Amino acid sequence: MSAHSLFPADFLWGAATSAYQIEGSPLADGAGPSIWHEFAHTPGRVHHNETGDVACDHYHRYRDDVALMRELGLNAYRFSVSWSRVLPQGRGPVNRRGLNFYERLVDALLEQGVQPMLTLYHWDLPAALDRLGGWLNPDSAHWFADYARILFRALDDRVKLWVTLNEPWVVVDGGYLHGVLAPGQRNPYAAPIAAHHLLRAHAAAVQAYRAEGRHQIGLVVNLEPKYPATETVEDLNATMRADADFNRHYLDPVFLGSYPPELADIFGAAWPTFPDADLDFIRQPLDFLGINYYSRQVVRHDPGAWPLAVAKVRQDRQTHTGLDWEVYPQGLTDILQWVASRYGALPLYITENGAAFYDPPQAEGEVDDPLRRRYLRDHLCAALAARQNGVNLRGYFAWSLLDNFEWAYGYSQRFGLIHVDYATQQRTFKASARFYAEVIRSHGGVLFTDGAGM
Numbered sequence: 001m002s003a004h005s006l007f008p009a010d011f012l013w014g015a016a017t018s019a020y021q022i023e024g025s026p027l028a029d030g031a032g033p034s035i036w037h038e039f040a041h042t043p044g045r046v047h048h049n050e051t052g053d054v055a056c057d058h059y060h061r062y063r064d065d066v067a068l069m070r071e072l073g074l075n076a077y078r079f080s081v082s083w084s085r086v087l088p089q090g091r092g093p094v095n096r097r098g099l100n101f102y103e104r105l106v107d108a109l110l111e112q113g114v115q116p117m118l119t120l121y122h123w124d125l126p127a128a129l130d131r132l133g134g135w136l137n138p139d140s141a142h143w144f145a146d147y148a149r150i151l152f153r154a155l156d157d158r159v160k161l162w163v164t165l166n167e168p169w170v171v172v173d174g175g176y177l178h179g180v181l182a183p184g185q186r187n188p189y190a191a192p193i194a195a196h197h198l199l200r201a202h203a204a205a206v207q208a209y210r211a212e213g214r215h216q217i218g219l220v221v222n223l224e225p226k227y228p229a230t231e232t233v234e235d236l237n238a239t240m241r242a243d244a245d246f247n248r249h250y251l252d253p254v255f256l257g258s259y260p261p262e263l264a265d266i267f268g269a270a271w272p273t274f275p276d277a278d279l280d281f282i283r284q285p286l287d288f289l290g291i292n293y294y295s296r297q298v299v300r301h302d303p304g305a306w307p308l309a310v311a312k313v314r315q316d317r318q319t320h321t322g323l324d325w326e327v328y329p330q331g332l333t334d335i336l337q338w339v340a341s342r343y344g345a346l347p348l349y350i351t352e353n354g355a356a357f358y359d360p361p362q363a364e365g366e367v368d369d370p371l372r373r374r375y376l377r378d379h380l381c382a383a384l385a386a387r388q389n390g391v392n393l394r395g396y397f398a399w400s401l402l403d404n405f406e407w408a409y410g411y412s413q414r415f416g417l418i419h420v421d422y423a424t425q426q427r428t429f430k431a432s433a434r435f436y437a438e439v440i441r442s443h444g445g446v447l448f449t450d451g452a453g454m
């Protein structure tokens with residue numbers, strides 16, 4: 001591997017988090033409750049009834065956490081803003097103290113030479129808006145654009161990379177179709193409507209940004225390449241359905257102005273007719289696309305599996321993470337190349353990539369996590385392969401900076417580069433963090449030397 005083919009000097013090396021997962025103190029300083037606050041406080045919704053009340057206490061420890069980023073050599077950090085800290089009722093009067101927290105965080109990042117990438121929505125809708133129907137209410141697009149405008153006005157002088165939504169597929173699939181995530185609805189009629197309003201909200205925020213923003217705005221989706229288990233017509237069609245639901249549902253409208261035709265078959269009578277004008281509106285030009293990649297799916301036809309008639313074929317001979325996600329680095333190269341070929345050459349970022357593994361207790365001050373370190377190395381090699389094949393990849397954000405609240409799994413799953421002792425809030429670099437620091441320092445060179453230690 002020659003030096004010129006490694007990552008360029010301006011490549012963004014980051015880590016990602018989200019507000020509810022790390023901040024704690026969700027009602028501090030005048031904040032309103034979010035749907036995640038209410039969901040986690042509903043018995044039986046989250047593993048061991050755990051909540052984000054304390055999480056990583058980042059709300060109070062953000063300066064120390066920024067210092068850790070600096071120590072790792074990160075030049076970028078992706079975080080999200082809690083809508084209900086800024087607007088406790090989701091709309092109406094601004095809560096200055098909530099907004100000030102994000103101003104202080106951004107200033108701390110910039111002081112340490114870390115470029116912020118700010119996500120406006122990472123799943124924590126203000127509970128007050130959910131009472132008005134949440135993403136099922138057509139007005140949600142206006143609520144979101146109004147909220148986004150407040151952030152643009154406060155922070156566009158310092159934030160150069162803006163993200164509208166994080167992972168709309170998860171918001172819809174978990175929150176409105178299967179009910180395992182907030183707000184906990186299980187309704188096939190709701191899911192396509194929530195998805196459509198999320199896309200309208202995304203577009204409305206992009207439009208608002210074009211009116212007053214001076215930098216870049218994009219969308220973050222989670223993508224998972226789908227491969228057929230066999231070449232039978234049934235499995236090939238099932239693979240197309242899975243791909244339409246997971247990957248094209250959100251990207252086709254944004255880049256091509258239409259929904260994938262398979263969605264009407266999947267949802268049947270629950271699939272509405274959407275106005276053409278909405279689809280024209282959703283297709284706002286973007287400055288970049290963020291891709292969250294964790295795993296792939298090998299697909300077979302399963303008529304009993306609601307609503308997609310699709311089942312995953314577990315690849316028993318492969319390594320799986322704590323969430324039983326197959327480790328499949330080649331899928332990252334494949335999905336990056338697929339996006340570039342289907343949607344064009346816009347700049348791409350890997351905005352999340354990482355793995356939950358059990359980190360066994362060790363001597364104080366040490367957390368060796370060889371599986372996560374290997375996951376990181378192999379996925380960075382896969383990202384580099386995509387770059388070498390012409391993909392316009394501009395940065396990589398590991399998920400996650402810190403161990404944190406993994407939604408319905410509570411604190412049972414650790415994704416962090418940095419171990420968090422939840423009893424003391426002590427942070428400890430894992431071996432994967434030290435390895436990532438070396439990758440950054442060497443622009444990727446260490447991926448191909450003995451220093452990779454694998």
Ligand code: IFM
Nearest residue numbers: 018021167292352399406
């Ligand atoms: O923790 C989540 C994150 O909030 C969104 N993307 C996937 C991560 C791991 O499940």
